[in-house]
Amino acid sequence: MYRFLRPLLFQMGAEEAHSLATGTAQLVQRLRPEAVEPVFRFEDATLYQNIWGLDFKNPIGLAAGFDKNAQLVRFWEALGFGFSEVGSVTARAAEGNARPRAFRLTEDRALINRMGLGNEGANAVARRLEDANAPRTAPMGLNIARTPDPSLTSADAVEDYRQTFHRLAPLADYVTLNVSCPNTETGRTFEEPHALDALLEAILAERRRLRLDDLPVLVKLSPPETDRLLYDSALDDTIAVARAHGVDGFVAANTAPDRAGLTASPERLAEIGAGGLSGPPVAGRSTALVRYLYRLTEGRVPIIGVGGVDSAEAAYEKIRAGASLVQLYTGLVYEGPNLVKRIKEGLAERLAEDGFGSVPAAVGTAAEQRRDEATDPEAAHAPA
Template sequence: MGWFFRLGARPVLAVQDSEKAHYRAIRKLKILSKLKVSRGVLSLFFSSPKMEVERFGIQFSNPVGLAAGMDKKAECLTAWPALGFGFAEVGGVTLHEQKGNPKPRMFRHWNSRSLINRMGFNNDGADKTANRMAKVKEKGNWPKIPIAINLGKSKITDNENAAEDYCGSIKKLWNYADFFVVNVSSPNTPNLRDLQTDEYLAALLEKCVQQNKDSAKEHNTSEKPILVKVSPDLTDEQLAIIARTARASGLSGIVATNTTISRPELDGKTGNKFVQESGGLSGKPLVKRSTEVIKLIYQETEGQLPIIGVGGISNADDAWEKIINGACLVQFYSAFVFEGPTVTKSIVKGLKRKLKQHSLDSLDQAVGMAVNVR
């Protein structure tokens, strides 16, 4: 099936507007995943082998997940397990519905396998997203993989009131997340990244943790894991402070990393035009820096805080590098665009081969094995 995507779908996608192509793909997945029989057909071609991992009290059938940004509105929940993912992160979702930034706002560069987006958290808001997810549950179609919800700050909310915004979303979406990811690192919402600084972060995370406790008590259930997503553009010192803050706040982990505002050097007219677009860059050029960030956080937390590694993963080698540098789970989004739907299965199979090559019995034994913990 990979050859079909490369020879058939990829040339067509290459000439389409990036955002329109994205939403066409979402619509098709939404239709294909509605019926049990069509989900079965998808699973026949794309399901991944078992490679079980347990982190923060959640069982994952394999360690490869869908990163936030692909399924912004939680429209394709039933598709992701059929496509081989061990978990999926939907969103980002903000408390208030918002249209995002003006179009065009999504760009692809095929030769470098990279994307630039300045979407600006376009989404339906927490209420509508919760209602959509509730309907999936009511129909008995809830996916049999963990679902994370990526939480952003509404553009109309200033940083002084950001905690109330995030906490409001946690409260409204409580029943539909296996875990939450607090996104304070998107470059496409004005001043959002300032929430990563000492001035805001500790207080923000503490309030999110308290809301988590309050919601758990209200629903008479256990607390949900909360993770924070960090930027690759921070200095090592800033990242170390965030890692310590996350640990002290009682968070369950860190997602490393978000998109970058830095740009690779690309040859040719199309490359030069591409890198001049504003927004966050994801894809292959991010792979090295995101792995460096994972390693630093793993060292700073002495391997005690789970890390979800994301950034530039397109094959098993990329995923393995992140794992041996400290990630216990990995995610991708850009590779789904550039390599097609077979990439998930390919990565999981490749990781199983890596374990065999290194004579390891489980993925846990591989996590951080290339890092000297202080």
């Protein structure tokens, strides 16, 4: 069905098509969400995991950015996602950047966006979640960011984050701190170690005040500049700060501000201008970050892999690199809602083919193999 609808949607601007699609999804959610569940249902015991005390029926999640205002949580469950992450949400409502601010690169199956964290604000999102008339059947994460106001000082920005966390944390199954959004004037400020240290100190203190000690707090990082990530002292410092505070996981990775590896013409890219790149062109870099994090944390901290997940093969690659869970966004735009079911089916097949009885059994196996090859020259020439 989607292959017939996509040409029509792609005649529209990217943001306009997104609004039409999400508006239709809201209608389905309001009327009969249970009607779509059988169409997209696929369950396999090998895909189940319990992470952070949460039950994930499968490791496929919706990435932040698609449902900024938590309007479609029930719909994502009906599509068969194992979890969803809504947001980014900020303390105050924000309009985001001027339009046009979302673009397709069809030849690269990629997107560029400079949405600028437009959202309804923490209070509006909280009220929507509080008014939900049905219990959730899959974990829902809330991605929070600083209000895109360049007048905020560093101290003000920490307080801004804290206010958002205070309002939304009691309603979430986990919270992701978006410290790496490249699409605002303030950029990556909180990814720097000293800034991240101050932010985590405030957020985790607020978690204690709310008596939510079991609520997982994750940090979302930027992708590396290359898929050959061997050593990065600045990244190591950032990760060290996060680990010192005992963060519960990482999301790897955000969109990329550069244009490496694209086939789109320079003229087209110049016409689009600034924005974060997502989709297959960043897949290798996000997987490299997953692998790097897995090795650095010795596999002890759960990782959500995101970036270029548009097939079972892409999801499996991230899992074997060290991701316990994966998220998709751009793949949904190009492949449609049935992508979730296809990934689950293909992932179950690949686990069985490789002799893994569960997703956790496969997590990090490629990262460990590469580490062995790096320390044993003969292993590098052995059959895979």
